[in-house]
Amino acid sequence: MTYPIKIGIQEKLERFKERGxxxxxxxxxxxxxxxxxxxxFDPWDVKIQMLGYIDxxxxxxxxxxxxxxxxxxxxxxxxxxxxxxFEPRTVYRVKxxxxxxxxxxxxxxxxxxxxxxxxxMSGEYNAYLAQVCxxxxxxxxxxxxxxxxxxxxxxxxxxxxxxxxxxxxxTLKIDDEEDNAAESLEYAEKLCRNCVEWDKxxxxxxxxxxxxxxxxxxxxxxxxxxxxxxxxxxxxxxLIDISSYKNGTFYIWYDDDDIFGGHSVTVYGNFKEGVTHxxxxx
Numbered sequence: 001m002t003y004p005i006k007i008g009i010q011e012k013l014e015r016f017k018e019r020g021x022x023x024x025x026x027x028x029x030x031x032x033x034x035x036x037x038x039x040x041f042d043p044w045d046v047k048i049q050m051l052g053y054i055d056x057x058x059x060x061x062x063x064x065x066x067x068x069x070x071x072x073x074x075x076x077x078x079x080x081x082x083x084x085x086f087e088p089r090t091v092y093r094v095k096x097x098x099x100x101x102x103x104x105x106x107x108x109x110x111x112x113x114x115x116x117x118x119x120x121m122s123g124e125y126n127a128y129l130a131q132v133c134x135x136x137x138x139x140x141x142x143x144x145x146x147x148x149x150x151x152x153x154x155x156x157x158x159x160x161x162x163x164x165x166x167x168x169x170x171t172l173k174i175d176d177e178e179d180n181a182a183e184s185l186e187y188a189e190k191l192c193r194n195c196v197e198w199d200k201x202x203x204x205x206x207x208x209x210x211x212x213x214x215x216x217x218x219x220x221x222x223x224x225x226x227x228x229x230x231x232x233x234x235x236x237x238x239l240i241d242i243s244s245y246k247n248g249t250f251y252i253w254y255d256d257d258d259i260f261g262g263h264s265v266t267v268y269g270n271f272k273e274g275v276t277h278x279x280x281x282x
Contacts, residue, residue, distance in 0.1 A: 004120040007085050008070030009043055016097040016115050022057035024114060026050045026068065027091050027129040029155070032083045035072060043071040046082050049155070052132035053114065055098065063132045065154065066113040068094070085119060091129055093121040142174075142181060146189050150174060152181075159185070163192050165237050166199055175243035187248035187271060188240065201275060202252055202267045203232040209278040214259050226259075235265055247272035256280070 029049030036045045047067040054061050072082045086092065096116040101107065140152035142159050150159035150172070159174040159181055175184045191198055207228035215225040226234070239253035248271035253264050264282035269275040 001084070001119075001122075003122065004118055005085075006118045007082075007116065008046070008072055010117065012043060012071040013097070013115065013117050019097045019100055020057075021095055021117070022055055022098060023093065023095050023120070024053045024055055024057075025091060025093050025124070025126055025129065026053040026114070027126070027133060028068075028086050028088055029065065030088050032088060033086060035077055035082055037077075043073065044077050044082075046070050046072050048086050050114070051136050052129055054126070054128060056093075061128060062107060062112055063135065064107060064109055064112040065136070066109055066111075068096070068114045068116045070116050087122075089133065090122060091124055091126055092119055093124070094119050142185065144185060144189065146192055147172060150185070152176070163240070165192070165195055165240075168237050170237050171239045173239065173241040175241070175245070177243070178245075180244045183244035184242055184248075187244060187250070188242045190248070190271070191240070191242065191250065202237075205267055205275045205278045206235065206254070206265055207232050210265060210280055213280060217260055221261075231259070234259065238264070246270055 027050060029051050031049065033046050033048035036047075038045070047069050049065060050068055051065050052061070052063040068086075076082050094114065094116050095118040096114045098114055099107075099111045101111075105111075136154060140154070142150045142152065144150055144161070147161045147163055150161040152159050157175070157177045159172075159176060161172045161174070163170050163172055172188060174181055174188055211226075211228045211231050214231050218225055234257040235254040236257070237252060238255045239251075241251040241253070243249045250267075250269055250271075252267040254266070256263055256265055260280050263280050265278070266281055267275055267278050269277075
């Protein structure tokens, strides 16, 4: 690719120009750019993760993982050109716009990103950004009395681990989307300490809500119908996804034993209301 190269729909940048055009040296994350289209809007939103950058206009250094953003035409989406501008784990010089902090604000993962307009260079070495990458690759661990070590997924903002739920080894996802991992962990430990009672609650909801649907699928597959007891004995818990959001929100995923053709059985709820609904999905 020949540089410099302007990217995206330049007209979309008019509203950012009052911020002043800055030059940056950035390092991208581990994946290519992704595009999202919102119904009712013509352009596509395109984002690629960056692990950090230096604002060459101001000298400010940023080691907060955030995104570079631009907008693309349908033509560039169909040709997949948008995914060819940036390679993973590569240093680039770009021009673009950053959010201007208001009084009392600080940069975080929500506002530290760059609206990019142009790429001017790729491939150079930068010691600071090499250090940012090394820090990103260093694992972050949270300790739990029940779960042991939980490993942080930096891209998706959750801690992962496992737990033996009444004889079944289950994957754990502990949410940290709002920097709330410690509180989310408390809810996860509370749930698993009372796994015997919660297991009865989950299975009753599944039996009440989905046995009729299971038998519909089995009839369509020319297989014999099953009772509620047989249904809940066949499915196996696979994942606990829990957050401190709204009184300890949880999503409990079960393997369907191919009753629903490989779809999941999911129980939704929170600690205030208990189970709120149960679905076959995925």
